[in-house]
Structures are given as C-alpha cells and as structure tokens.
Amino acid sequence: MGSCVSKNKARDNDSDHNVDFAAGNVKLITTKEAWDQYLEEARRDGKIVIANFSAAWCGPCKMIAPYYCELSEKYTSMMFLVVDVDELTDFSTSWDIKATPTFFFLKDGQQLDKLVGANKPELQKKIVAINDSLPEYKQ
Template sequence: MGHCLTKEDDDECRDHVEFASKNVHLITTMVSWEAKVSESIKDGKIVVANFSAQWCSPCKKIAPVYIQLADKYPSMICLTVDVDELPEFSNSWGVTATPTFFFLKDGRQIDKLIGSNKLELQRKTAAVSKLLR
C-alpha cells in the first residue's frame, strides 16, 4: 500500500477512501455539475459542494464525515468536485486549497469552509439545513 504522498499514488489510494456514496455525487464534468445545481434550484434544496482531490490527505480524512453528513441531511444535495478533473472550474470558484466546501442556495454561495475541520463542517451544514424551504 502506498503512502498517498503524490498524485502518482492515486490508483492505490483510490480504493481505500470513498469520496462518493449514495448521497454524495462525484462531479467530474460540467454537465453533471449543471444538472445537480439545476435540480437543487428546481427542488428548493441546498447544495454542499466539496472541492477535493484523490491524493489530498485532509480530503481523505474528512470524506467519511462528509458522507455521514450527507446521510444525515438527505434533503441537501452533496457533491464532491474532483479538482483534478475540473481544474479551470475549480479555479473559477477560487479554490486554492483542498478540501474547500461551498454551500449554495438557489445556485448562489451562502457560505464556505476551507480545510478539513470536522466540527466546523458539521456546524455549517446544520446551520444551512435550517434554510431549506
């Protein structure tokens, strides 16, 4: 097993940490991003978007917590955006560190969290869940 110190270790590490689940959708194309954001607007749901990378240690650390939150708040749409698959898109959101979480309502940013702070992610997710229609 590799140490996941560089992107070259991706194949070994990908099997050990899940970045998507039943309630967390992996976004690797603009089409899938636009579809999920459109769905959230139509259904009046909050989007939580985790800009992440397979090789990122803090991303791997927070991924299970994010999946638990997605299960706890199924009325939100939880996405994981692979910054390596969508680098220009990630840059357009000003992502300079991974993980970076964006909270969107009606397609617009209402909050943001940079880093893998478990308690802060839980707090912010609980707070925005109260904004659901």
C-alpha cells in the same frame, strides 16, 4: 484504502475506487455538465447544495470524506457533491480554490457560505445552521 475520487482509468471499475468519496448520498462530479445538471435539479427541488472541492492526493480530503458521506445520509434535504479539482481544473480555478478541501454552500447557485479545510466541527456547525434555517418541505 480509498482515494478522494477515482481517475479516468478506473471508470470500468468504479465501485471500489469511489468507496470513500462518493459513498452515501454524495455525488461525484467529473464534468461541468454534471455540475450544471445537479445544480438545476437542486434549484428545482429547493435543495441546498454542498460542494466539496477535493483532490485524490490530498490527505485532509481523505480524512474528512467518510464524515462528509455520513452527513450526506443524515441531511437528506441537501445535495452533497464532490468535485475532483484535478479532473475539473479550469472549473475549480473559476471558483478560486486555493486549498483542498474547500466546501461551498449554495442556494439557487448562489454562495451562502464557504469553509476551507477539513474541519469536522465547523462543517457540521454550518450544515446544521443552514438546515435549521430551511423551511420544512412536506412532499
């Protein structure tokens, strides 16, 4: 059974520790630098960012992880991130995370929407609404 996100000791053997959480097009964030880098990339590409603040010990986080990964493969025009609140405690505090999972929907680094809790229908509804509001980018 996978966990939300791998801990440091699993670094050399990432592949099976991140199976659940960083599968599909989901990118695992364990440093502030990685966060800044992905947000910059999303801004450049005009992508909406969905940031899932999760914890390895959190049951609901584990429950929604495979679904989040599925959505990341379906909505490729968005960037799906998962932030380990235990790895990035100060950073998560700065986002005022009171419960996990908390999902933020960002455009150009600004919050469009937020969802607290592992609510699959609500998560999909918000993603669909944002996706439908996006102009079609033809690369």
